[in-house]
Amino acid sequence: MADVKLTKVVKRYGDVETIHGIDLDIKDGEFVVFVGPSGCGKSTLLRMVAGLEDITEGELHIDNECVTSVAASRRGVAMVFQSYALYPHMTVRENMGFGLKMAKTDKAEIKRRVDESARILQLEPLLDRKPKALSGGQRQRVAIGRTIVRNPKVFLFDEPLSNLDAELRVQMRVEIAKLHSQLKNTMIYVTHDQVEAMTMADKIVVLRGGNIEQVGSPIELYLNPVNEFVAGFIGSPRMNFFDCDVIAQTDDSLTLKLPCGEVCQLAADVSRSPGMTRVKLGIRPEHLKEDQSGEIRIGVDVDVVEHLGGSTYVYARYSGEHELIIQTGGLSPVRRGDHCDFSFNLDQCHLFDCNGLSLRAAKPVPLHTQAPVAQALSG
Ligand SMILES: Nc1ncnc2c1ncn2[C@@H]1O[C@H](COP(=O)(O)OP(=O)(O)OP(=O)(O)O)[C@@H](O)[C@H]1O
Ligand SMILES: [Mg+2]
Structure with a gap:
């Protein structure tokens, strides 16, 4: 569990600045959604929190520790991507435990954590199946399970539902909201779908062109948009x-x-x-x-x-x-x-x-x- 604080965060690729000095406070246990049109910088911002992109200027604190230059693996964060990329030759259990096995975690401990995640995500009957025998929604749950077993301080999601059909998206959206209420970890979720943002977020961050336009609860933004873009x-x-x-x-x-x-x-x-x-x-x-x-x-x-x-x-x-x-x-x-x-x-x-x-x-x-x-x- 952890606060996340961004202070004057800038991202430049060569001469091109894409994130222009963002300040943002995310409280411990909050479900925050980054939303905005394509190219506004949602993934870049999330990847900087994850440690997958360098922060050009500014500072990032997680759990009151400055992690601006700390390696991704030591930040206590875990990310779920749009393409869930499971290993096809491994079972669900092996896929979920793979990261822990690589980190040389004790076998009994891996079993305990995989069983617990499978229970939370209702994947218990599927633990011995290979990914090809799963539906899209089940595969996405395995990808989420892979991050739960690592017990991160902060979960990061980059458009995890955009490969799913409309009905499954609604179902998974409810499952992720339930997961948040169970685990109570800080979660940052990226989407360009404003309905997803409205229905899942405690706090929405509306981005445009590498700047924050407004931060607030879904109903605050609905009732009191500060400008025409947010409206x-x-x-x-x-x-x-x-x-x-x-x-x-x-x-x-x-x-x-x-x-x-x-x-x-x-x-x-x-x-x-x-x-x-x-x-x-x-x-x-x-x-x-x-x-x-x-x-x-x-x-x-x-x-x-x-x-x-x-x-x-x-x-x-x-x-x-x-x-x-x-x-x-x-x-x-x-x-x-x-x-x-x-x-x-x-x-x-x-x-x-x-x-x-x-x-x-x-x-x-x-x-x-x-x-x-x-x-x-x-x-
Ligand atoms: N490696 C890179 N080199 C140069 N520019 C980049 C690089 N990666 C991203 N950008 C630029 O940074 C801006 C923000 O990109 P980003 O991927 O964060 O957008 P996004 O909000 O996630 O969009 P989408 O909804 O399409 O995923 C874009 O203008 C993009 O072209
Ligand atoms: Mg993106």
């Missing part, structure tokens, strides 16, 4: 954005003209942004209502309707040209080609200035949403 990245389907003209401004409010011509006033923290002429209004698909109970009504032309069973996604155009997505009830009567009215409330809107920074005061985050997913699963 668009967290939440599925993606938040809708509309350019609006600013008609009037006080220190704590903006009067806007919406694309449909309607004028409305919103609370906004604009004391540091005098003289704005344009802002972006953000509204999540699930906050657009099919009934007319919201404060603002908008008329849309419906292009596509997707019935998912439990909910319906409506792809539409607003004021002729602005595309938007609406998430509504499973039995929605809306049909392609319809012209219909939706409504929304202003307190559910987000506002961003021309630099993409949020202009709205943070909403309170309900206490119960701070509980780790893993705790809920074990309860």
Whole structure:
């Protein structure tokens, strides 16, 4: 069990800097997810924690010890990769115990640790099989078992589920969350899938272009994204954005003209942004209502309707040209080609200035949403 602390961590390959001075505190036992688009530096950052990449500048502490220049094998970390690369000629038991055997661990101790990991991962009936006789999910569990037997202080996962089909991914995601609630080790998990991040993390770190955009619990990021990038990245389907003209401004409010011509006033923290002429209004698909109970009504032309069973996604155009997505009830009567009215409330809107920074005061985050997913699963 261990804290992980990154201080002004930089990565350069020759002249090219890919990680630009990252500060991050991960608490003992936390499940932290690094998320962001392809190429933003998630794997590089994880590999620097693992000791598989040198840290160009800055410091890394694990369990209060500076390990910036310590070899990977002596950092007390274990990593699960996307390609699980099991030895095909060895059984599950031999695969799981191989690292310990190489480290000349006592045979009885290897058996004890492999049996314990197999019990945790429900691999006991499969211990004598070879990898070719396992499903993808079972192989991934063996790869995780290989790291559990080493009893690391910190588990590192780099997109471990991306080779699995959609159903297995959901199943394994729950298994990893359960594993975390059982073992209670610090875990750092990399994914570009924001649903995985939302469902597994105690704390999400959103990365872009080698910088941290925001760190917070899933619900904090959902309710209070600090900028347009995080607002668009967290939440599925993606938040809708509309350019609006600013008609009037006080220190704590903006009067806007919406694309449909309607004028409305919103609370906004604009004391540091005098003289704005344009802002972006953000509204999540699930906050657009099919009934007319919201404060603002908008008329849309419906292009596509997707019935998912439990909910319906409506792809539409607003004021002729602005595309938007609406998430509504499973039995929605809306049909392609319809012209219909939706409504929304202003307190559910987000506002961003021309630099993409949020202009709205943070909403309170309900206490119960701070509980780790893993705790809920074990309860
Ligand atoms: N050995 C290398 N030499 C030069 N540049 C590299 C090297 N390895 C990675 N990079 C660059 O560093 C940046 C971050 O790469 P990284 O693999 O960390 O991205 P990622 O966020 O894990 O992306 P993905 O989701 O595609 O796995 C990229 O722009 C990549 O091209
Ligand atoms: Mg990667």
